Amino acid sequence: MKKQKFPLLARVAVAIVLGIVLGQIMPVWLARIFTTFNGIFGNFLGFIIPLIIVGLVTPAIGELGKGAGKLLLITTLIAYGSTLFSGFFTYFSCQATFPYVIGGMALPGATNGDSSALAPYFSIAMPPVLDVMSALILSFCVGIGLSLIHGDTLQKAFSDFREIIVRIIEAVIIPLLPIYIFGMFLSITMSGQVYAVIMLFFKVILVIFVLHILLLLIQYIIAGSITKRNPLKLLRTMLPAYATALGTSSSAATIPVTLNCALRNGVRESIASFTVPLCATIHLAGSTMKIVAFSLAFMYFTNMPISFGTMAGFIFMLGITMIAAPGVPGGAIMAAIGIIQSMLGFNEELIGLMITVYLAIDSFGTACNVTGDGAIAVVVDRIAGKTDKE
Numbered sequence: 001m002k003k004q005k006f007p008l009l010a011r012v013a014v015a016i017v018l019g020i021v022l023g024q025i026m027p028v029w030l031a032r033i034f035t036t037f038n039g040i041f042g043n044f045l046g047f048i049i050p051l052i053i054v055g056l057v058t059p060a061i062g063e064l065g066k067g068a069g070k071l072l073l074i075t076t077l078i079a080y081g082s083t084l085f086s087g088f089f090t091y092f093s094c095q096a097t098f099p100y101v102i103g104g105m106a107l108p109g110a111t112n113g114d115s116s117a118l119a120p121y122f123s124i125a126m127p128p129v130l131d132v133m134s135a136l137i138l139s140f141c142v143g144i145g146l147s148l149i150h151g152d153t154l155q156k157a158f159s160d161f162r163e164i165i166v167r168i169i170e171a172v173i174i175p176l177l178p179i180y181i182f183g184m185f186l187s188i189t190m191s192g193q194v195y196a197v198i199m200l201f202f203k204v205i206l207v208i209f210v211l212h213i214l215l216l217l218i219q220y221i222i223a224g225s226i227t228k229r230n231p232l233k234l235l236r237t238m239l240p241a242y243a244t245a246l247g248t249s250s251s252a253a254t255i256p257v258t259l260n261c262a263l264r265n266g267v268r269e270s271i272a273s274f275t276v277p278l279c280a281t282i283h284l285a286g287s288t289m290k291i292v293a294f295s296l297a298f299m300y301f302t303n304m305p306i307s308f309g310t311m312a313g314f315i316f317m318l319g320i321t322m323i324a325a326p327g328v329p330g331g332a333i334m335a336a337i338g339i340i341q342s343m344l345g346f347n348e349e350l351i352g353l354m355i356t357v358y359l360a361i362d363s364f365g366t367a368c369n370v371t372g373d374g375a376i377a378v379v380v381d382r383i384a385g386k387t388d389k390e
Contacts, residue, residue, distance in 0.1 A: 008177075008330065008362070009362060012181055023194065034179075035118045038120075038187075045337070045351070047127070048168065049132060050128050052165055053139055056165060056335050057139035057321065057324040059159045060143070060162075061146070079279055079323075079376060082285050083319040083322055084316065087288045087318060087319065089218075090296075091292055093211055099300075118187055131342075132338040132341055136317075136339070142154075169331065177330070177359065181355075184352050184356065200297060208289060208294075209361075212364060215368065215372075216368060216371055216372065220375050222375070227382045229378070237264050241371055241373075245369070246363045247363070248366070250366060251281070254366070255276060258374065259276045262378070267377045268384075275377040282322070282323040284369050287368075290361065294357050304344075330359055332365070333354065333355055337355075
């Protein structure tokens with residue numbers, strides 16, 4: 001994998017700082033150019049989101065269904081269970097802490113700011129070919145159908161379509177995101193709301209960091225109890241994978257290191273070589289934690305109604321969506337935008353802020369993901385050993 005000279009995290013940080021600094025001095029006529037770009041880019045995101053869902057979810061479900069063996073099903077269920085646990089653990093923890101951490105902070109108008117002063121010069125309509133919910137239903141129907149039929153022609157076609165979507169994410173969306181983030185913080189600064197947004201970022205990031213450490217401890221305590229091994233020793237062995245993921249922000253790029261750490265934890269090579277690459281794709285507990293926490297934070301911040309029923313459905317759908325997320329920097333939030341928009345009712349401004357804060361700590365979520373993969377590998381190795389004896 002080609003190493004970026006200027007990592008995405010650094011570009012996002014520079015974009016945020018420049019947006020805040022230049023927002024103090026930039027004339028309105030020049031700022032409207034970036035507002036125009038953001039409007040066009042936002043419309044493009046609205047157009048591409050349903051296609052991202054179809055392109056990622058459909059082949060992922062089809063491939064899982066065609067996978068051979070009970071071990072695949074066991075690993076997938078454990079990964080999905082871990083993701084669900086992360087989502088609900090985050091929900092209840094944030095519900096208990098956010099009223100005190102966020103306090104009375106509020107953002108009226110959901111960052112719309114002075115729309116008349118910063119109106120775009122022009123806009124380009126890009127109506128999506130289908131809405132988000134239709135894309136989800138279509139993906140599930142076709143994906144399940146692909147897993148049941150014997151032919152593979154359509155599966156190969158959707159796999160090729162997935163490659164196109166991943167290329168669009170890597171070559172178009174991710175490179176343009178820093179400009180979009182710059183324009184967003186430029187607008188927020190000129191509307192006088194930047195201090196409230198930055199304070200929200202710092203407080204929520206601190207909560208997430210504490211929660212993701214607790215999540216890793218819980219995962220390895222469970223793995224240690226199942227395998228009757230020292231959980232802290234297991235976790236310490238996985239630290240090189242954690243450190244590598246912090247630097248790469250990619251589960252896929254960290255696979256060789258994660259695999260080596262799993263082998264050092266005593267996982268058989270046949271099991272490790274199967275579970276580690278699979279979990280790098282389908283196990284995104286850390287990413288789920290970030291998405292749930294920031295979603296709740298913005299819902300508190302904008303006085304949106306929060307109900308357990310809505311969030312529970314969102315977490316279940318998010319777990320399925322994370323299975324289909326590509327293992328590239330920012331891949332998880334790209335895959336999740338659709339359900340954030342359709343199930344939580346986030347508008348374009350909130351979606352943009354979600355992408356920004358997610359990318360700002362993307363490496364920590366990835367590190368949590370891959371370190372948790374080591375716990376799953378240990379558990380699957382134990383289950384496979386019992387099955388062999390039987």
